[in-house]
Amino acid sequence: MNFLACDLGGTKVLLGIFKKEVNTCTPILILKKKYLSSEWDSIDTILEDFLKNECKNINHPFSACFAVAGPISNNNAEIINLSWNISGDELKKKFKFKNCELVNDFAVQIYGIPFLKKSQYSAIQNGDRSVGVNKDLHAIVGAGTGLGIAKGIISGNKVKVLASEGGHVEYSPKSDLEWELKNWLKYSLKVERISCERIISGTGLSRIAEWRLSKPDAKNHPLQKYLKELKTSDNLRKELPQEICNLSNLGDKMMIEVERIWLDAYASLLGDVALQELCYGGLWISGGTAPKHFINFKSGLFMKQFSDKGRLKDILKNIPVNVILDEEFGLFSAACRAKMLSQKE
Numbered sequence: 001m002n003f004l005a006c007d008l009g010g011t012k013v014l015l016g017i018f019k020k021e022v023n024t025c026t027p028i029l030i031l032k033k034k035y036l037s038s039e040w041d042s043i044d045t046i047l048e049d050f051l052k053n054e055c056k057n058i059n060h061p062f063s064a065c066f067a068v069a070g071p072i073s074n075n076n077a078e079i080i081n082l083s084w085n086i087s088g089d090e091l092k093k094k095f096k097f098k099n100c101e102l103v104n105d106f107a108v109q110i111y112g113i114p115f116l117k118k119s120q121y122s123a124i125q126n127g128d129r130s131v132g133v134n135k136d137l138h139a140i141v142g143a144g145t146g147l148g149i150a151k152g153i154i155s156g157n158k159v160k161v162l163a164s165e166g167g168h169v170e171y172s173p174k175s176d177l178e179w180e181l182k183n184w185l186k187y188s189l190k191v192e193r194i195s196c197e198r199i200i201s202g203t204g205l206s207r208i209a210e211w212r213l214s215k216p217d218a219k220n221h222p223l224q225k226y227l228k229e230l231k232t233s234d235n236l237r238k239e240l241p242q243e244i245c246n247l248s249n250l251g252d253k254m255m256i257e258v259e260r261i262w263l264d265a266y267a268s269l270l271g272d273v274a275l276q277e278l279c280y281g282g283l284w285i286s287g288g289t290a291p292k293h294f295i296n297f298k299s300g301l302f303m304k305q306f307s308d309k310g311r312l313k314d315i316l317k318n319i320p321v322n323v324i325l326d327e328e329f330g331l332f333s334a335a336c337r338a339k340m341l342s343q344k345e
Contacts, residue, residue: 003027003338004061004097006043007105007330009069010081013037014328015050017061018335020342025157026115027335030058032328037082047095063099064091065338067108067330077102099341105330106148107163109140109286111340112333114157120326124298127280127320139279141166141270142287142324143204145238147197151277159340166273167197174268178261184211199265202289206230206240209258218254223247245292263296267305274319275309286324294323 007014013035018027040046068077075088092100139151147167153160171194173179182194229236247255274283307316
């Protein structure tokens with residue numbers, strides 16, 4: 001039995017066909033293909049090309065799950081950046097799937113957690129498994145283009161996903177320097193409040209660098225050449241986080257400072273989520289930045305910031321913390337959900 005999984009974003013669409021093996025619960029990838037969203041006028045035309053030209057010699061997928069970058073309502077979604085309206089029920093009928101479900105592209109990752117292989121993640125804190133608490137609750141946080149947060153109840157292979165917009169909670173500075181950064185962002189972005197996503201994301205990392213480069217002692221920094229272009233180039237803003245990390249790794253003191261502010265904010269948010277959810281099943285760090293910052297996440301400084309919660313710091317030591325290393329975990333998780341849908345029949 002085969003399943004179709006799709007990770008659908010504003011820039012790219014990743015499609016995969018997975019199969020169910022007799023001796024494992026984990027879906028096995030048969031083939032995949034990436035499409036550039038801008039080159040197609042709808043998800044329907046992409047699916048037609050994929051199923052007709054790429055899947056000639058394999059069985060038609062039984063069920064499908066589409067992980068969609070946006071809110072879902074009644075199995076419908078609108079991709080604002082593409083002006084695409086998507087209906088799971090219409091896709092089911094048109095492409096003859098037995099089941100077809102649209103899920104938010106971050107919340108869907110909860111479905112993948114029970115089926116993870118050891119190669120797909122790594123623990124940075126084991127927690128205390130002997131604590132007499134409910135270990136079914138999990139939370140996942142991921143900084144990528146934006147900041148995603150979701151939670152779920154996992155009991156064996158049964159999964160209940162609870163979506164969240166926690167990435168948009170208020171950013172709370174912990175130092176005079178962070179307070180200065182927050183006020184600079186409010187002025188720069190012409191907004192009245194700063195959410196955590198404005199800081200803890202790939203875009204947020206570039207914003208922190210802009211703030212640091214605006215200071216007098218940074219006028220000769222090599223990244224100054226980017227500042228004027230950033231205001232008119234979205235692609236450049238997407239490239240800047242990697243430049244920041246490269247310079248930090250080479251010992252650039254200013255970019256080390258920028259990266260440190262970003263990591264401290266991230267660690268503090270993770271601690272807040274862990275306290276709020278008491279996710280003794282596990283706190284999972286995901287998103288596009290996770291594999292790139294794995295070494296930083298493992299550091300004592302990062303975990304110190306994570307547990308810096310005053311009288312409740314000992315609680316956080318009991319919560320397992322894991323980093324997702326699989327860069328295509330969204331597609332994998334959509335396949336896990338598609339497999340679950342097939343079991344409803």
